[in-house]
Each structure stands twice: as structure tokens, then as C-alpha cells.
Amino acid sequence: MSSTDHGPSDGSDALLGPADIRELAAALGVRPTKQRGQNFVIDANTVRRIVRTAGVRPEDIVVEVGPGLGSLTLALLEAADRVTAVEIDDVLAAALPATIAARLPDRASRFELVHSDAMRVRELPGPPPTALVANLPYNVAVPVLLHMLETFPSIERTLVMVQAEVADRLAAGPGSKVYGVPSVKAAWYAEVRRAGSIGRSVFWPAPNVDSGLVSLVRRTEPVKTSARREDVFAVVDAAFAQRRKTLRAALAGWAGSPAAAEAALVAAGVSPQARGEALTVEEFAAIAEHGPVR
Secondary structure: OOOOOOOOOOOOOOOOOHHHHHHHHHHHOOOOOOOOOOOEEOOHHHHHHHHHHHOOOOOOEEEEEOOOOOHHHHHHHHHOOEEEEEEOOHHHHHHHHHHHHHHOHHHHHHEEEEEOOHHHOOOOOOOOOOEEEEEOOHHHHHHHHHHHHHHOOOOOEEEEEEEHHHHHHHHOOOOOOOOOHHHHHHHHHEEEEEEEEEOHHHEEOOOOOOEEEEEEEEOOOOOOOOOOHHHHHHHHHHHHHOOOOOHHHHOHHHHOOHHHHHHHHHHOOOOOOOOHHHOOHHHHHHHHHOOOOO
16 A cells, blocks of 8 residues: 555645545555444544644644544644544554554644554653543443543543443433443543533444433642542442342442441431432542541
8 A cells, every 4th residue: 555545635735525534445455344333433523623622722632542544643743732542443553553644744743653552551662641532432431541640640621422322321420310330430530521422423323323422620629638549439330230129228339337437427417318329529538538447
């Protein structure tokens, strides 16, 4: 494959359109796989909208997870100072630098590829990332998002495209029907909100579900607590493991007994009869502070 094969078809726009994506995929012998939750964005306006909604600035160091064929990567490179893309797929990882070089030659030196599973990434080349922007594979969206926020505290702003249902869960507040573990854990790191919807037709192959954008702006002040994050998350996991139970019952295993759970709840100022769905991240942190010493 020569480096000119996939240059801008009209000589003006570096972004990939539907024909470019299909050509590139055919040349690489790539079929999007369900196993990796791959759905490639084939609409240049959508990737521009994602970059705009993410508020990417010229000084930003952006990390992208799952760049695929490079649709979003190219749009990010046009707007940011540098882009580091993390790709697990061997074929896609091998091809991406050539696509960048062909379509945005003057920005290619500002692009880095990390060929790895995002869940295993502990460091990135170059300056610390300031923003995370990604079309996350549906099956690993929440764990990858939480891992990146935990591993790279320099990430101030995040915009991810995920399954609409996951977007709703991440952005839900206490008392909402879909408020749960992802909502609380995301709130530990950031102010979270829904930032728009994405239709099915902008993907190839078109998924069976709608997608949503979620914006996460890192808290300027962390949750005020003496408890470790791991301990707070253990309370969250226990509280939602049995959704319909009161916290006294749901946290019995975590605390050692229903009575010990009740004592921790009372000390934290939380009703033992409350349910996890009603609590803020601060209240979960307070419970962790009064829980068993591990």
C-alpha cells in the first residue's frame, strides 16, 4: 500500500469520509469485529462535532483510546498540540501512522501511537495528557474510562462516545433509576453530564443501539475524605450488588455483619434504611471512613 493511496480524495479535507473508510478497511483486510465492539465513524461532521464538544484547545495534549482507522484521530490532530492514540488491534495499530502521514503530513510529528490494551497502559510518551477524547468500544467503555481517569490525573477534560444507555448511567445523579456504580465512580473524579446524542447512521457497521456523548470535567477539589479511593469503591460495589436491599443489609458482608454496617452508616450520618441509589459520592466516602479497617 503506497502512502498516497489514502490521501484526501478531494485534495482539501484531511478527514476520512465513508468511501475512504471502506477503501482503507478493504486495503487492510479489516472487518470490524463484535468481539472488540468496533464501530468506525464514517462521518467527518460527527468527528468535527466531537472535537468541538470536547473543547479541544491548540495547547492540549490529547489521548485517544481505540482510534480504529483514524477518523477522530485526524480531527483531533488538526485541533490539538499533540495526540497519543492507544490501539490494541495489531492491524489497525500498524496502519494508523501511515494514514496520519498521508493525510496530515505537517502534523505527523505530533502524533504518537501506543500499541497496547488501554486497561494495561500505565504511562504515555511525551507530556502528560490534558484531555481524553474517544469513541470507546461498547463492551469495555466504563472500565477503560475509569482506568484512564485514575492513571492520568493530568487529564482535566474528557469527552467519550459510548452506548446511549451507558451515557445515561455515567451522567445519572442520586435518585435516578439508572444511577449506579458507574455514576458514583465517575462522580468521584469529575463533574459528569450528557453532552449530546449520536445517531446510528454515522457508523460502519451501524450498531443496534444509539450512542451518546458524555463530558467529564475533573473536580478541582477531590472528594473530601480520609478514606482511600479503593475503600470508597468497595462500599459502592457492595451497596449496588443487591440493589433492592437497604444499606444495612447490602453492606453487611462488607462491614462483617448487619450490626457493624448499621454502626458505620449511623456514624456517617446515613440512614441504615436508605438504599444505595439515593446516596451521593460524598456519602459513600463518609461510610468508607467509618467502615472496617482493612
